[in-house]
Amino acid sequence: MAMTARDLRTDDPLDDFIAREITLLDVTKRVHVAGRGPAVIVMTEMPGISPEVARFSRWLRDAGFTVYMPSLFGRDGAVPGAEEGGRVFQRACVSAEFRAFAGGQSSPVTVWLRALARHAHGECGGPGVGAIGMCFTGNFALTMMLEPAMLAPVLAQPSLPLNEPAGLEIAPDEIAAVRERLEREDLTVLAYRFAGDKFCRAERFRAYAEALGPRFEGRVLPDSAANTDVAPFFAQHVVCPHSVVTAHLIDEQGQPTLAARDEIIAFFSARLGLARAAS
Template sequence: MRQRSLDDPLDDFAARSITLDGETRTVYVSGEGPAVIIMAEMPGISPDVARFSRWVRDAGFAVYLPSLFGRDGAYPSADEGRAVVKRACVSAEFRAFGGNVSSPVTRWLRSLAGLAHAERGGPGVGALGMCFTGNFALTMMLESSVLAPVLCQPSLPLDDQGALEISAPELAAVRERLDREDLVVRAYRFDTDRFCTAQRFAAYKESLGERFEARVLPGTAANPAPPPFFEKFVDSPHSVVTAHLIDADGEPTVQARDEILEFFTDKLTEEDQPSRANR
């Protein structure tokens, strides 16, 4: 297992420069099969985020991992990670504070989902966000190709645990689509998380009803020795499938990871699926 002091070269991913809607971003792509968009938590595409992406890839999916902030592949120092968070909080691309509004970057991410579906085929695309990007997977449901949204510890807006980071019209459109197409939204958090609390999940449940499937893990199941940024600035169990995952058989975080992989498999593959386009 990779030591938590070492950066990840991401050399088993193809670093693609993708321009959509007039904006160009680096997207790390690896694997074959239906596409899954994985959006990193703060402070960026860490080795733990890359590890989870490889698990998704090895389960039979093409992973699209966009670079949204931070140093790609790095375990930053605690202070470097804090600086990344501060820059993102004042960036025009994100809405870290104040509910009932979506981050502008989600428009680009929806276009990425459409591109990934065109490239990989299959029934549709999966989308998983974490922490700062957690709710982005919900907003991406406005793109018709997204069939399997997973929200891991969605933490925005930072200033109101009872609010959601999506506009009311968009939320209504997502709920209508979930009902019409018989889809669900999966979400994960630790029960002692200070950044994604029970109040946040209650707001999702009120808005999405039975279409919102919550999974809450005990805080005692979190890895007690996360990387430096989390150890210093995230003073509670938080990152279910990355920094606070314990990679050992029988651990609740590993069980959550496996459940997510099964969710993608169930929603994005078909037994008699024809050859997928443009592999």
Template sequence: MTTSDTRDSTPGRDDRDDPHEDFARREVAVDGVVKRVLVAGRGPAVVLMPEIPGISPDVLRLARWIRDAGFTVYVPSLFGRDGAYPTAEGYEVAQRACVSKEFRAFAGGGTSPVTVWLRGLARVAHAECGGPGVGAVGLCFTGNFALTMTLEPAVVAPVVNHPSLPLDDPGGVELDEADQAAVRERVDRDGLTVLAYRFDDDRWCTGQRFAAYRRLLGDAFDGRVLPGAAANPAPPPFFEHVVQTPHSVVTAHLVDEAGHPTVVARDEILAFLSDRLRVGMPQPPAEAGSR
């Protein structure tokens, strides 16, 4: 079905695809595996991983906020069509991701293999941008990948947003036992903090999951919980009809109003990245909400 067949008529909702012409499109090879990466900005590197069903206009909006805060943002294309507005047909993307060999969507699968490639991308980004290290921001399906990426020494600022994997275990952390031990050792050795966000009534990222992260990471886990009532009540169709719960704190369920809890969360993430990557504190984006 074409995009024109899936337009949404909710008042005030912008259902356009994002052409993302302000991003460079690159093919990045890591250990012989090539993936497309959207890149923009200047300054220390931040790898922003997309959520299902892909690099949506809301993910690109977050990427621009990161870029405008003084970073080079790298957005790897892991699934879906880049820039596409998330219609309910994104369910098909989710189904393909769940059976892909790159991801471990269900309990017992251990660490997703794609995280090895993402750690390589962090090394490439650090070599290109310099600075004390790289930020890693995960979202939903990729939420926990930001934590796994700390197995790469270049990653010093992990942000875990509403991690949804494993889908069938609300208390799981999507890491095999060896990687759990290695992540805990890295966090303890280098004094890392892991920043995380969820809504209190999110059915995909529950309080059980945050409790599991705290057991693994101790005080290094800074899990912050927003009221579900603060979530955007009119997200794109994929989130309204498939996700069906407050979920995407700084993308689809963000309410772009000054002082709103989701905007405060966004600003906290930008400040966290700035502090860990040793750049000046960011100013509010000049055109919040614009593409």
């Protein structure tokens, strides 16, 4: 997939995105937008929109999507530093927007993100919207399925709640409603994790599978597939393979992480009509 290479070791100016202040439900957040085509919402992992997260958004843009990348925490475009990233993580853990340690309920910020999906669909048209959550935001794409415009949820290493390996960061009535919709509309959920991930363990994927049945498609990558040349935040605070399509992705043909990226793009293309448009 052709894209001008950028240095992942320096802060990304995000100068090929339009930084928009979007107000929904009386709450304003900065959202970086790029591309044309059906909308896909990219929700950053900890500790913010890193150069690797931006790279993933550019891959989606170049595949024919309009990317909406909301700023949820951290310093946009920053290389994940150990100390700064640690402070961002600590603040997010006590923020009222997130439920870092509470299973069985959704983070309040997901209400705003559902409104963003509705807004993006109105701007971009097409059959609906896709979304990917990563790490701290990993489960958000599932809760967003309560919004009818959302058609294609991807969960990359969903890590909340942090203190309960088998916990699901969504209320029981909400996940029941999501499963009913998945079955009614013949939709599926894609999810990814590394086998040795200590933040998103096998117990969580088993819980998703139990809650969603065959509508949940979990992918587990071998630890040997993870990039080991990572930014200081990951080297110090994330001492296991974790970020499937960003920090731990190896951008080389034949690599399982690159195959996961391609599968996600194909999933969005099929659900949002790009595959039909291209055929």
